[in-house]
Amino acid sequence: AQSVAQPExxxxxxxxNPLTVKCTYSVSGNPYLFWYVQYPNRGLQFLLKYITGxxxxxxxxxxxxxxxxxxxxFHLKKPSALVSDSALYFCAVRRGGYQKVTFGIGTKxxxxx
Amino acid sequence: AAGVIQSxxxxxxxxxxTATLKCYPIPRHDTVYWYQQGPxxxxxxxxxxxxxxxxxxxxxPDRFSAQQFSDYHSELNMSSLELGDSALYFCASSSRTPxxxxxxxxGTRLTVL
Numbered sequence: 228a229q230s231v232a233q234p235e236x237x238x239x240x241x242x243x244n245p246l247t248v249k250c251t252y253s254v255s256g257n258p259y260l261f262w263y264v265q266y267p268n269r270g271l272q273f274l275l276k277y278i279t280g281x282x283x284x285x286x287x288x289x290x291x292x293x294x295x296x297x298x299x300x301f302h303l304k305k306p307s308a309l310v311s312d313s314a315l316y317f318c319a320v321r322r323g324g325y326q327k328v329t330f331g332i333g334t335k336x337x338x339x340x
Numbered sequence: 341a342a343g344v345i346q347s348x349x350x351x352x353x354x355x356x357x358t359a360t361l362k363c364y365p366i367p368r369h370d371t372v373y374w375y376q377q378g379p380x381x382x383x384x385x386x387x388x389x390x391x392x393x394x395x396x397x398x399x400x401p402d403r404f405s406a407q408q409f410s411d412y413h414s415e416l417n418m419s420s421l422e423l424g425d426s427a428l429y430f431c432a433s434s435s436r437t438p439x440x441x442x443x444x445x446x447g448t449r450l451t452v453l
Contacts, residue, residue, distance in 0.1 A: 261441065273443060317382060326371065326373065328373070329385070330382040331382060
């Protein structure tokens, strides 16, 4: 079984401040971890992923995430938030060798001008 | 760059009717996935296909069936529709390499009246 927890329904941050969206996961075997962003009435857009290698992964639009195996976490970060970053963010996990992706419930990010 | 194409984008059906959703993967992607996202919910994995064979199965109702064709496009057939089937249905595609990213289409919004 595999699961993802996003403990915050909503994160509010002022424009220009750093942001963090939290994610923890549970999976047997090697995890493949992903972050997607969803704008209203739109599909999921891929941001970044961790497969192996460096624990700090850099992705689209200035986002990055840090894989922490001991804490089973994969928090999404950005040094300086933009109003246009306001959207719904989903963390997802996939077990190595399998196709099924399990999503967290999503965290709504609100960047305040 | 070419993306995943889904049709139709919107579909309205009555209870007990049938619906067919179509998905055209990114060129050279051989794996297709279907997800269902209810209002305010995270995407739930339904089923996936690799090289026209079912590769994984999630929480897909028995009333639903899907297949992948020789040109790699996929169709999700939904029969005896229920009010609870109203949701966004996403298709995603990937190539079958370890850790390859699933890229999502814009979704089909199904409304069952």
